[in-house]
Amino acid sequence: MRRARVREAQSRLRANRLCDKTRRPMPDSPSFQTSTAAFRGGAQHALTSVFFPVMAGTYIGLGALAHDFGLSAWWLTLSTIFVWAAPAQVILISGIGTGAAMVEVALAVTLSAIRLFPMVVALLPLLRSRTTRTGELVLPAHFTSVSMWIESLRMLPRIAPERRIAYCNGLSVAYMGTATTFGLVGYFLAAGLPSLFAAALLFITPMSFLISTARSATTMLDRVALGLGLVLGTAFAALHVELDLMWTGVGGGTIAYLVHRLTKARANA
Amino acid sequence: MTATAELWPYLVLVVVGFLPNEIWRALGLVLARGLNEESQIVLWSRAVATAILAGVVAKLIVFSNGALANIPLEVRMGAVLVGFVTFLVVRRSALAGVLAGEATLLLGGYLFAP
Numbered sequence: 001m002r003r004a005r006v007r008e009a010q011s012r013l014r015a016n017r018l019c020d021k022t023r024r025p026m027p028d029s030p031s032f033q034t035s036t037a038a039f040r041g042g043a044q045h046a047l048t049s050v051f052f053p054v055m056a057g058t059y060i061g062l063g064a065l066a067h068d069f070g071l072s073a074w075w076l077t078l079s080t081i082f083v084w085a086a087p088a089q090v091i092l093i094s095g096i097g098t099g100a101a102m103v104e105v106a107l108a109v110t111l112s113a114i115r116l117f118p119m120v121v122a123l124l125p126l127l128r129s130r131t132t133r134t135g136e137l138v139l140p141a142h143f144t145s146v147s148m149w150i151e152s153l154r155m156l157p158r159i160a161p162e163r164r165i166a167y168c169n170g171l172s173v174a175y176m177g178t179a180t181t182f183g184l185v186g187y188f189l190a191a192g193l194p195s196l197f198a199a200a201l202l203f204i205t206p207m208s209f210l211i212s213t214a215r216s217a218t219t220m221l222d223r224v225a226l227g228l229g230l231v232l233g234t235a236f237a238a239l240h241v242e243l244d245l246m247w248t249g250v251g252g253g254t255i256a257y258l259v260h261r262l263t264k265a266r267a268n269a
Numbered sequence: 270m271t272a273t274a275e276l277w278p279y280l281v282l283v284v285v286g287f288l289p290n291e292i293w294r295a296l297g298l299v300l301a302r303g304l305n306e307e308s309q310i311v312l313w314s315r316a317v318a319t320a321i322l323a324g325v326v327a328k329l330i331v332f333s334n335g336a337l338a339n340i341p342l343e344v345r346m347g348a349v350l351v352g353f354v355t356f357l358v359v360r361r362s363a364l365a366g367v368l369a370g371e372a373t374l375l376l377g378g379y380l381f382a383p
Contacts, residue, residue: 050363057367065335075278082287087325092286094334096278102285110289115321118314120297125311134302141298142291146322196378198336200371206329207349207370211356211363213322225316229323237328248324253317260312 030159035166038159042170045155047178051147054208055175056182058086061201063186064193065090069097073187080180085145086205087112111245118253119149126152127168129161136165143172146209150216221260228252344377 032038046052059080066076071093083089088109095105120141127140152168159167186201193201210230217223229252236244329337330345337345352370359365 053364054367068335071278075282078279079282079286082282083290085290087329088286088290090329092282095285096281102281106285106289109286110292112325113290113293115293115318115325116290117293117297118318120294121301121314122311122318124298124301125308134298137298141294144294144297149318195336195339196375196382199340199378200375202333202335202337203340203345203348203371203374204367206326207352208363208367209322209329210326210349210353211366213319213326214353214356215361215363217319221312221316222319225319226323229320230327232320233324233327234331236324237332245321245324245328249317249321252320252323253313256316256320257313260316 032160032163032167035163038163038166039170039173042167042172043174044170045167046151046171046174049151051151051175051212052178054204054212055147055178056185057201057204058208059179059181059183060186060189061198061204062086062089062093063183063188064190064198064201065093065097066183067187067190068198069093071096073184076183076187077180080183081176083109084142084176084179085113085116090205111243114246114249116144120144123149123152126156127164129164131162132165140165140168140172143169143176145175147212148172148175150212154216219260220263221256224259225253225256228255339382340374340378341381341383344374344381347377348374 030041032041062080063076066073066079079089079092083092091108091112092105095102095108123140123144124137127137148168148171151171155171156164156168190198213222213226217226229248232248232252233245236247241247330349331342333340333345348370351373352366355369356363356366
């Protein structure tokens with residue numbers, strides 16, 4: 001019991017420190033009386049966040065892609081709900097469309113999805129309070145994707161621990177609804193879209209992912225990992241290194257982590 | 270025969286899309302039990318996730334496919350640069366950055382497309 005209370009206090013302390021770091025005043029932490037209110041609060045935040053237009057754009061592009069490769073609107077919708085990761089969906093759709101070997105597509109999808117593993121590992125400790133059952137974490141784990149992860153890591157420390165799962169689910173359901181809706185918009189728009197505009201739609205994904213990652217990279221650790229990922233990702237792909245994304249992540253991430261440890265050790269010395 | 274042909278994309282969706290993707294979330298769910306948000310393994314995981322994401326971004330821009338591949342590499346790189354600098358200059362606004370990058374890509378694509 002005492003340990004739980006200490007952990008709670010620590011997490012609140014960390015939330016404060018996080019705000020100091022980003023030089024933002026502690027915003028009024030939204031306090032929700034019920035889980036339903038927290039769910040609605042999360043949904044509302046999602047629909048007013050910068051990721052709303054970004055996600056709408058990304059999925060308009062994906063919808064256009066699915067239409068071009070002759071997949072049905074139903075298929076697109078189901079892939080958004082079950083895969084729920086734009087990069088994996090891009091790989092899957094273009095793989096099916098170009099008739100690539102299915103083993104190859106599955107491998108590419110799983111490689112693009114490795115990032116979900118550390119994301120879930122980093123997210124769940126924020127959601128878990130002393131009364132949380134693992135079953136309650138299944139949905140947030142499935143919902144884990146770039147936009148949701150970035151916004152959750154930013155917002156959850158300001159929410160009371162017992163309301164975080166509801167808040168996170170509300171946020172995620174709203175994002176998924178946005179993605180599904182605009183995927184269909186793109187799908188039905190695609191019929192008449194000239195190539196240049198289709199290209200612009202596809203460009204939304206990398207542009208917005210880069211900016212949103214940079215935006216949430218407030219620590220040295222994040223910034224070094226981001227920079228190294230860009231450089232190593234390009235280099236390994238250009239050199240046709242096998243499993244290039246895995247090496248980009250493990251290599252870049254580990255170097256960033258070591259740099260973080262070294263600078264911290266020096267600061268403490 | 271036709272039923273199989275119609276169901277095929279959905280089977281591919283589950284076996285080639287859903288399962289290879291979801292396995293990492295499931296693994297995270299199982300292994301994250303009992304980890305503290307500032308434990309060293311979580312910090313390292315966060316760095317790995319960020320680096321992989323950056324790698325995906327770099328690959329989508331440098332080795333594009335689909336309609337984006339029709340835009341010259343220089344235009345794609347230039348558009349990313351303009352977008353990113355705009356983001357830094359305009360009070361770290363993600364929307365302004367994306368819009369500036371998009372405008373540059375459209376303009377460059379219009380002028381320099383083969």
